[in-house]
Amino acid sequence: MKKKVALIAGVGGTCGANLAEMLLADASEGWQVIGLSRTRPELKVDIDHRPVDLLDPSQCETGLGDLSAVTHIFWTALLNGKTREEENQLNARMFVNFMDAALPRIDALEHVHVLEGVKQYGYDLGPYKTPCREDDPAGQPPYFYVDQHAYTLKCQQGADWGWSTTRPGAVCGYSYGGRINLMTVLAAYATIMKELGEPLYFPGDEATFNALTFATDVGLLNRMMVWASTDPRAANQAFNAANGDHFRWCHMWPAIAAMFDMPAGPVRTTRLTEFMADKGPLWQSIIEKHGLEKTELQKIAPWGYADTVFRRYWDNGISTVKANQFGFTEMIDSYQMMQRIFDEFRAQRVIP
Numbered sequence: 001m002k003k004k005v006a007l008i009a010g011v012g013g014t015c016g017a018n019l020a021e022m023l024l025a026d027a028s029e030g031w032q033v034i035g036l037s038r039t040r041p042e043l044k045v046d047i048d049h050r051p052v053d054l055l056d057p058s059q060c061e062t063g064l065g066d067l068s069a070v071t072h073i074f075w076t077a078l079l080n081g082k083t084r085e086e087e088n089q090l091n092a093r094m095f096v097n098f099m100d101a102a103l104p105r106i107d108a109l110e111h112v113h114v115l116e117g118v119k120q121y122g123y124d125l126g127p128y129k130t131p132c133r134e135d136d137p138a139g140q141p142p143y144f145y146v147d148q149h150a151y152t153l154k155c156q157q158g159a160d161w162g163w164s165t166t167r168p169g170a171v172c173g174y175s176y177g178g179r180i181n182l183m184t185v186l187a188a189y190a191t192i193m194k195e196l197g198e199p200l201y202f203p204g205d206e207a208t209f210n211a212l213t214f215a216t217d218v219g220l221l222n223r224m225m226v227w228a229s230t231d232p233r234a235a236n237q238a239f240n241a242a243n244g245d246h247f248r249w250c251h252m253w254p255a256i257a258a259m260f261d262m263p264a265g266p267v268r269t270t271r272l273t274e275f276m277a278d279k280g281p282l283w284q285s286i287i288e289k290h291g292l293e294k295t296e297l298q299k300i301a302p303w304g305y306a307d308t309v310f311r312r313y314w315d316n317g318i319s320t321v322k323a324n325q326f327g328f329t330e331m332i333d334s335y336q337m338m339q340r341i342f343d344e345f346r347a348q349r350v351i352p
């Protein structure tokens, strides 16, 4: 089998870390992984990690090292900005720094996959056209994905590599210190409420409780990213990436409460950043009581993200028909996914 070398930018994140672990889980697939991020991630697999701040062009020049054998780039890095405008500038700049420094060092590049998301369609800005399709216009004002894509096309001119992009919704899987993670938010929130002897109130608002939404299992996303990067049918295309079903929190919420063996509460609008601010010691006592892995409450779950995701009162809907027509046919039931991921968190000893 031909050797494939993945260069994952953002290898410590929810999407990048799980991708690295998936690529290396089966040696017969023949992947090697070089990973970039500022801090060394704790992974279940050994990768060639290179610490580099991709915002700093001089670190890109000195820190990337030998990339000559890289065949596939997976861009999964993300930097939060204080405002959307700042976030756009930072992430666009980081991508240009990376591409300018990496591409000249690679001899046999086959593919560049740039991970995007449904913010492409402005799903975070207010009601948008649902279900969103890949050929829908970008949300206004656009997110940095638009600039990153334009730069990918510019770099591709005259080159013989292909590009692809996937656009997930809330990516469901484990990460520690991630900036966006629905599943660790749900797991830590339910664990705290159970310990307090409270029902599982929905912390968002009534409209969000009743609106349609959807999720993207991280394994499905990673498999789609690899498929899009290696199947010639998918070259130079963008694909929405989701489980294939939709749900409403008002229906999912009692099911999640049952997964934690606790009663579901009604809507009780709560700012989780404020509610969780003093719950660190309680989290530590839960860890000691149940012999869990040592984690910090403020790092295991991004409460700032929780305060946005439970306040999107409009419908979220996505069409995954295009990927299906091009050959990626996997679907996942979101209820079963939630149960499986909470079971994985329990097996990892991050929740009781």
Ligand SMILES: NC(=O)c1ccc[n+]([C@@H]2O[C@H](COP(=O)([O-])OP(=O)(O)OC[C@H]3O[C@@H](n4cnc5c(N)ncnc54)[C@H](OP(=O)(O)O)[C@@H]3O)[C@@H](O)[C@H]2O)c1
Pocket: 009, 010, 011, 012, 013, 014, 015, 016, 036, 037, 038, 039, 040, 052, 053, 054, 055, 076, 077, 078, 079, 094, 115, 116, 117, 118, 168, 169, 170, 171, 172, 175, 177, 178, 179, 180, 181, 182
């Ligand atoms: N997670 C989701 O639910 C979700 C949903 C839809 C779309 N997406 C999209 O998927 C992409 C990845 O998201 P994610 O949630 O996986 O991100 P994440 O968990 O926040 O991870 C981001 C990664 O980028 C690295 N990074 C940040 N700044 C860096 C810098 N200056 N230099 C080098 N590395 C840097 C981080 O490591 P260090 O901090 O150690 O540098 C980390 O490894 C983003 O485009 C995001 O919008 C995510």
